[in-house]
Amino acid sequence: MKITFLGIGGWVSSPWLSMTSILVTVGKRRILLDAGEGIYRQYRKCTGLDVGDLDAIVLSHGHGDHTLGIPSFALMGSMQRRRVRVVAMDYVVRDLRKLMRSVHLEKYIRWLQLIGVNNLNEEARIIYEGPGFQVWGAAASHSIPSMAVKVVETASGQCMVYSGDTVPTDSIVRLAANCDVLIHETGGNPGMEAEAHGVGHSTTRDALSIAEKAGVKYLVPIHYYIRNPVLEGGRVIIPLECSTIDIGELFSPQP
Numbered sequence: 001m002k003i004t005f006l007g008i009g010g011w012v013s014s015p016w017l018s019m020t021s022i023l024v025t026v027g028k029r030r031i032l033l034d035a036g037e038g039i040y041r042q043y044r045k046c047t048g049l050d051v052g053d054l055d056a057i058v059l060s061h062g063h064g065d066h067t068l069g070i071p072s073f074a075l076m077g078s079m080q081r082r083r084v085r086v087v088a089m090d091y092v093v094r095d096l097r098k099l100m101r102s103v104h105l106e107k108y109i110r111w112l113q114l115i116g117v118n119n120l121n122e123e124a125r126i127i128y129e130g131p132g133f134q135v136w137g138a139a140a141s142h143s144i145p146s147m148a149v150k151v152v153e154t155a156s157g158q159c160m161v162y163s164g165d166t167v168p169t170d171s172i173v174r175l176a177a178n179c180d181v182l183i184h185e186t187g188g189n190p191g192m193e194a195e196a197h198g199v200g201h202s203t204t205r206d207a208l209s210i211a212e213k214a215g216v217k218y219l220v221p222i223h224y225y226i227r228n229p230v231l232e233g234g235r236v237i238i239p240l241e242c243s244t245i246d247i248g249e250l251f252s253p254q255p
Contacts, residue, residue, distance in 0.1 A: 001026050001151070001158040001247045003181065003220075005239040006042040010165075010187070010223045011065040018042050018241055019065040020223045022162055022183060026133040026153045032057045033149055033162050035069035040076060046242035052082040055130050056115075058137075059088035060164030061146035062095050070096055070112070071103055077111040087128045087135070089145060090116040120147055122171035138175045140166035143200035148172045150179065158247045161216070165223065167197045168206040176214035180247045181237075184210060185223035204229050208236075218250065 002025040009017025019036030023043070032043070035057055044050065051073055059067055070086065077084040086096065093116045100109045117127045117137060124138040127149075136150040142165045152159040161176040163184040176182045187201030196203050202210075204221055208231065211219035220237045221229045229238070237245065 001153045001156070001160065001180075002244050003160055003183070003247070004046060004244045005222070005241055006032075006039055006046050007036065008222050008224060008239050008241055010185075010225065011036075011063070013224055017224065019069075020185070021069070022222075023047065024151045024160060026151065027131075029055045029130055029133055031055055031133070031135060031151055033151075034058075034060055034066040034164075035073065036065040037068035039069035040072035042241070050080065051077045051084050052080055054084065056085040056087055056128055056135075058128065058135060058149055059086065059092050060140070060149060060162070061089070061142060061144055062092045063144065063165065066165075067092065067096065067099070071100060071105050071108070074100065074108045074111045075105065078108050083111050083113045085113040085115065087115045087117065089120060089147060090118045091145065117147070120145075122169075122174075124150065124171070124175045136175065138171045140164045140172060141169045141200070142166050146200075148175050150175050156248075160247065161214075163202075163207075163210075165200060166202060167200055168202055168210055172210055173213045176210070176216050178215045180216065180250070181218050181220060181245065182207075182211050182214060182216040183220040183222050186221040186229050187223060187225050189229065204231050220245070 004023040006021040007018030127137040128135040140146040184207035188196035188203040190205040
């Protein structure tokens with residue numbers, strides 16, 4: 001399993017950071033987690049791949065920094081005669097249809113295969129699967145309904161979890177239990193808990209606590225605000241845009 005970071009920021013991050021988007025590669029299958037504005041360009045720039053190379057896009061919630069890139073994927077899908085599969089909570093599916101109409105791309109809605117996820121709660125369940133992988137979802141706790149996502153490579157058991165936007169939530173501890181990598185949003189640094197929690201986000205201290213409780217091997221902080229992330233310990237990987245983590249290599253013996 002490989003994880004490529006197309007964007008590591010949020011709506012109010014430093015302007016040189018693209019909005020959070022993560023490409024997970026399992027064998028020859030590719031799942032894109034979140035697609036804010038400009039992410040189609042990042043996807044092409046970072047990977048050289050195109051819409052036909054994606055198995056699915058999974059959206060954690062409806063905020064624009066996680067969804068506004070979808071019209072570009074639909075438009076490019078139409079040009080290449082390839083439908084783009086999008087998995088999201090039911091309300092996000094409805095919002096995407098409205099978004100396509102509001103930017104006058106109604107005729108391109110048919111190039112999106114929209115798969116709704118309903119009745120999601122804190123107990124994780126499979127929301128999508130394909131050859132060699134499963135995608136699990138569980139409710140997170142944000143200012144609007146949001147879900148955390150786990151991708152499992154069925155042959156090896158390798159797994160990664162992406163929190164989406166959330167305050168510290170036990171459902172993510174359970175979802176990420178003993179996983180290889182937890183990618184957790186960090187909208188604030190230690191000491192900013194009240195501010196971050198008030199708008200449905202977590203701090204780096206929160207993310208480390210979740211990682212420790214879940215027993216994950218590595219924590220990857222993401223969705224930075226203006227400040228660089230400050231961490232207080234633990235096994236942490238700071239991602240760079242267009243960089244890739246190979247989970248198999250992380251745990252291979254070093255020469």
